[in-house]
Amino acid sequence: DIQMTQSPSSLSASVGDRVTITCRTSQSISSYLNWYQQKPGKAPKLLIYAASSFQSGVPSRFSGSGSGTDFTLTISSLQPEDFATYYCQQSYNTPLTFGGGTKVEIK
Amino acid sequence: QLQLVESGGGVVQPGRSLRLSCAASGFTFSSYGMHWIRQAPGKGLEWVALISYDGSNKYYADSVKGRFTISRDNSNNTLFLQVNSLRAEDTALYYCAKDSHLIVAAKNFDYWGQGTLITVSS
Numbered sequence: 276d277i278q279m280t281q282s283p284s285s286l287s288a289s290v291g292d293r294v295t296i297t298c299r300t301s302q303s304i305s306s307y308l309n310w311y312q313q314k315p316g317k318a319p320k321l322l323i324y325a326a327s328s329f330q331s332g333v334p335s336r337f338s339g340s341g342s343g344t345d346f347t348l349t350i351s352s353l354q355p356e357d358f359a360t361y362y363c364q365q366s367y368n369t370p371l372t373f374g375g376g377t378k379v380e381i382k
Numbered sequence: 383q384l385q386l387v388e389s390g391g392g393v394v395q396p397g398r399s400l401r402l403s404c405a406a407s408g409f410t411f412s413s414y415g416m417h418w419i420r421q422a423p424g425k426g427l428e429w430v431a432l433i434s435y436d437g438s439n440k441y442y443a444d445s446v447k448g449r450f451t452i453s454r455d456n457s458n459n460t461l462f463l464q465v466n467s468l469r470a471e472d473t474a475l476y477y478c479a480k481d482s483h484l485i486v487a488a489k490n491f492d493y494w495g496q497g498t499l500i501t502v503s504s
Contacts, residue, residue, distance in 0.1 A: 318496055370441070371429040
């Protein structure tokens, strides 16, 4: 199984800050990496697929990069509605696996 | 408007069974792979199973293989998860999710239901 290591597990940031979350996989997955946002009590929402492609309706302040084993989700200017937990997920092969999540909290 | 509505969860004793359902609407259900994903209380996401658009291919997480069975009824736009031999560690909110790609699964999830909760407790 492909192991996903997400860091940090939590972070505190202020509105307007640039935030970077990283995801590392235990083997190369090319660009088969997706990012989700989950707010409390809600289902996750797909933000980025194929490492860097925007899901429809996702604000342009979100961006994804990387390939192989190292990936990054960046929020260029954190907005109040961005405080949530973010997960990476590999779609390279089954079993599909998620990172442990990064909780973005208000400083 | 695309909707996924799960049902069938509940409180169940260890070793017992349940059948979860996910009613789909607002898209051509028979053209997309479908997934079950679960989230234990206060924990992260765990993919459970995938079924291909036509039901011919099924894939499972190791943690549920042999105990859970995914199926679908394309004539009634419904996804199922039969969960047998339940254990305390199966306690979770179970989401159904649509695969993002037509026919050939991309193995990511662009629409999710709100989930149905299974609590396994004696």
